Amino acid sequence: MFKLYEYSPSGNCYKIRLLLTQLNIPFSRLEIDITKGESRTSEFLLKNPNGRIPVLEVEPGKFLSESNAIMFYLSEGTEFFPSDRFERAQVMQWLFFEQYSHEPFIATSRFWHMTGKAEEYQEALQQKQAPGYTALGVMEKHLEKNDFFVGDRYTIADIGLFAYTHVAGEGGFDLSGFPAIIKWLDRVQNQHRYISIKQ
């Protein structure tokens, strides 16, 4: 059975739980408290030398890291990943957008708020506002004309972007100026076998 090493409040880990649940694949969970340095122990670094979660143990001793790479692994050949070559690349385009232009601003802001560091990182939080809203603007523009990110149906591109967007408010981002995003969040939450980040 797949074993997921995760810090459960993390959106990156939630992506994997959501996809595995929607794929109806059973898995076990092992909590790694990153706020206590548990992803940087010598034991954990054998699983992921980069010291980050999530890590999926696909069979004993065989580990995969990077949330979006894990989603790619799990979704190939399923309805959550397109069969068309250009659409496959478009899914990857949005997932790289997520990790480069979205997550470092929106997820990191939430993490600092969650862990009581908002005051300490006040200036850095402020600097993350503009690029975070730019990323939301790019998403809004796309969703004004499309129900989902790629090929007009729900794929791992949606899961990847949903994970931190739907909790952007917890990092100090106001979604009220993004009506197309709000409608899309609702569409994602209505997908079959949807589970919340708290599950």
Add this chain to the structure above:
Amino acid sequence: MFKLYEYSPSGNCYKIRLLLTQLNIPFSRLEIDITKGESRTSEFLLKNPNGRIPVLEVEPGKFLSESNAIMFYLSEGTEFFPSDRFERAQVMQWLFFEQYSHEPFIATSRFWHMTGKAEEYQEALQQKQAPGYTALGVMEKHLEKNDFFVGDRYTIADIGLFAYTHVAGEGGFDLSGFPAIIKWLDRVQNQHRYISIKQ
């Protein structure tokens, strides 16, 4: 014919030139000077709403962005992308590592040096040293035991990581403490149809 919108000194754009050349696929090049804001014009935003290069026009009016997604598009079904499912995901793991844990530190430092902003961004440059060296350490550890990043042969994971690693010195990173990386750089430079970043 493929058309590449690029800022030629960019390692992200070099990835695409190197792969297209090694695949022996002809392409045309169009220079977008990001230092003059040419990737943020309303005309360019129609090609990539996120305002970044590279962008590959795969057929007239059909655009793909994010360097690693473009490499995925071009390499599927070729010797540069594995056929094994787990290895495919490992390639993606390294490419997401590159964009999240490597490029924001090593590439950004080089860009500031290249564009004469090293003095202005002195403090930020200093902050990028530790995470940049951490990324190099993760690579070194892997390359101590492996000739390439995935499946013991040259793939787009190597191209992705080579692009900014081989010019890390231009951003103030010293590779002399990373002998396995230096040997791997040499292996990459000896691949068939290799071209330099200046070509």
